[in-house]
Amino acid sequence: MPRAAIGQNSRMSLRIRPEQKKLLMRAVSLQDTDLTDFVLRHALQAARHAIEQAERIQLTERDSLRVLDLLETPPKPNARLLAAARSLPKER
Numbered sequence: 489m490p491r492a493a494i495g496q497n498s499r500m501s502l503r504i505r506p507e508q509k510k511l512l513m514r515a516v517s518l519q520d521t522d523l524t525d526f527v528l529r530h531a532l533q534a535a536r537h538a539i540e541q542a543e544r545i546q547l548t549e550r551d552s553l554r555v556l557d558l559l560e561t562p563p564k565p566n567a568r569l570l571a572a573a574r575s576l577p578k579e580r
Contacts, residue, residue: 504512516526547555565573 512523512526516523519526
C-alpha cells in the first residue's frame with residue numbers, strides 16, 4: 489500500500505539487494521559520478537519516458553490520414569451534437 493506523501497521532504501530511500509547495489513556501484517565508478525546522481529539521472533529519464541508514453545497518442549498512417557480528412561471535411565452535425573450544443577449556457 490503506498491504511503492502518503494510527506495510535505496516538503498526531498499529525501500527518498502529504497503532497499504535493494506546486494507547484487508543490485510554492486511551493479512549500480514560498478515556503473516557509478518565507470519561514469520565517474522556518485523550513486524545519487526546516477527540513480528536520479530536515470531530515474532528521471534525513465535519517468536519522462538513513462539509520462540510521454542502515457543500522454544501521447546500514436547496513430548497509424550491510415551488513422552492519421554483519417555483525422556486529417558475529418559479536419560478538412562468534417563461530417564454534418566447529428567441530432568445528439570445539435571442537442572448538446574443547444575444545452576450549453578449562452579455566452580454573454
